[in-house]
Every structure is written in structure tokens, then in C-alpha cells.
Amino acid sequence: QVQLVQSGAEVEKPGASVKVSCKASGYSFTGYYMHWVRQAPGQGLEWMGWMNCNTGDTNSAEKFQGRVTMTRDTSISTAYMEVSRLRSDDTAVYYCAGEDCSGGSCHQSFDYWGQGILVTVSS
Amino acid sequence: QSALTQPASVSGSPRQSITISCTGTSSDIGSYNWVSWYQQHPGKAPKLLIYEVSNRPSGVSNRFSGSKSGNTASLTISGLQAEDEADYYCSSHTSSRTYVFGSGTKVTVL
Numbered sequence: 433q434v435q436l437v438q439s440g441a442e443v444e445k446p447g448a449s450v451k452v453s454c455k456a457s458g459y460s461f462t463g464y465y466m467h468w469v470r471q472a473p474g475q476g477l478e479w480m481g482w483m484n485c486n487t488g489d490t491n492s493a494e495k496f497q498g499r500v501t502m503t504r505d506t507s508i509s510t511a512y513m514e515v516s517r518l519r520s521d522d523t524a525v526y527y528c529a530g531e532d533c534s535g536g537s538c539h540q541s542f543d544y545w546g547q548g549i550l551v552t553v554s555s
Numbered sequence: 556q557s558a559l560t561q562p563a564s565v566s567g568s569p570r571q572s573i574t575i576s577c578t579g580t581s582s583d584i585g586s587y588n589w590v591s592w593y594q595q596h597p598g599k600a601p602k603l604l605i606y607e608v609s610n611r612p613s614g615v616s617n618r619f620s621g622s623k624s625g626n627t628a629s630l631t632i633s634g635l636q637a638e639d640e641a642d643y644y645c646s647s648h649t650s651s652r653t654y655v656f657g658s659g660t661k662v663t664v665l
């Protein structure tokens with residue numbers, strides 16, 4: 433079955449960068465889009481960006497443009513997201529979520545989710 | 556892009572039906588049939604319930620149904636059960652090829 437397994441929790445200082453990973457299994461990695469969604473403590477979901485795992489094309493929410501970089505390594509079916517210039521309000525659980533486009537069309541939804549990674553930004 | 560508007564909380568008794576609304580604009584919900592709904596239990600990752608306004612993925616109970624009218628989408632939970640107590644989020648594709656989530660609704664089973 434489809435599984436997205438994310439890397440472990442991170443603690444970073446303000447101004448630093450963090451790179452989180454999301455390893456996919458159980459499906460054709462390049463047949464999906466990968467989205468990144470975050471959730472600050474006690475808050476709602478916030479969409480950050482998507483990456484076409486086949487072409488590497490990306491798009492992100494305006495507030496994250498210039499600060500978020502999404503990449504992938506198709507040889508190991510793993511997607512990455514790096515957030516730079518971290519601030520305290522970047523403290524959140526970060527999820528990867530796969531969108532199934534393998535049938536030739538996409539549902540424009542987040543079909544499968546990773547378990548989430550807590551990133552804490554603190555001095 | 557502002558979050559879609561959902562009621563903060565909705566409650567109902569077991570076996571009742573409840574409806575959660577999700578209001579956007581003509582740049583998101585009003586222009587696309589790409590509205591999806593998610594259920595999130597405390598400490599867990601969200602789970603897809605509905606995609607493309609009204610379609611259920613395999614394995615999702617038929618007690619969950621979705622609809623849309625104009626700039627507002629809705630999720631109905633029929634035959635409410637204790638396990639349905641969770642947070643629910645809507646999401647929509649937008650005109651700038653991005654996505655936006657709703658503010659979230661806490662469902663309480665009385």
C-alpha cells in the first residue's frame with residue numbers, strides 16, 4: 433500500500449535552514465505530485481507548495497516563495513523540502529502529502545499523507 | 556490567499572446528520588470542482604474523505620458526502636458516530652495553481 437515516511441523531528445535556531453524528507457513506497461513515485469502542508473501548534477492546516485515528482489516543476493504559496501525549496505531524488509523515491517531563514521512562527525508539524533496523478537489525471541487533492549515532522553525553531 | 560471560511564464548531568447527537576460549510580470566492584471554490592475534505596483526529600495526520608466536490612476514495616464510509624453551490628462547498632455526515640468526533644478541513648484549488656485550506660471545524664458528538 434502507499435506509504436509516505438518522513439524524517440525525524442528537528443530543532444533549529446532562528447535564521448537557520450531545515451531540510452525535511454519524505455520517502456514514498458507502494459506506488460510509482462513519478463506518477464504523483466507531492467505537496468507540503470504545515471500545522472502550527474493548535475492551529476489549522478496551511479498549504480505550502482507542490483512538486484511534480486516526474487518533472488521537478490514546483491509552485492508554492494506566495495508567502496513562502498523565495499524561502500521554500502522543493503526537490504526530489506527519483507532513484508530513492510524521496511521528496512525534500514527546505515525552509516530557509518527560519519523564524520519562531522515556523523514552528524509547526526510539517527506534512528508531505530501525495531496527489532495521485534498516475535491515471536492520467538489528478539484529483540487536485542491530498543490523497544496520502546506522511547506522519548508529520550515537528551520542526552521547532554527556538555534560540 | 557485567505558483561508559476558506561468554515562464554522563469553528565458543529566455538534567450533533569449520535570445518528571443525527573450534520574453539515575459543515577466551506578465558503579470561498581470566485582477565484583477558488585466558485586471556479587473549480589476541485590474541492591476536497593479531510594478528517595483529522597488529535598495527534599494524527601489528516602485523512603482524505605472527499606475529492607472533486609463529491610467523490611469518496613475507496614474505503615471511506617458512504618456516511619460522508621459532499622456538495623457545492625456557487626462559492627460554498629458542504630460536507631454532510633449522516634448517522635453521526637462517536638468516532639466522527641474530529642477536526643474537518645476543506646481545501647480548494649485556486650486560480651493561481653495553488654491550494655487553500657479552510658479554517659477548520661471541530662465536530663463534537665454529544
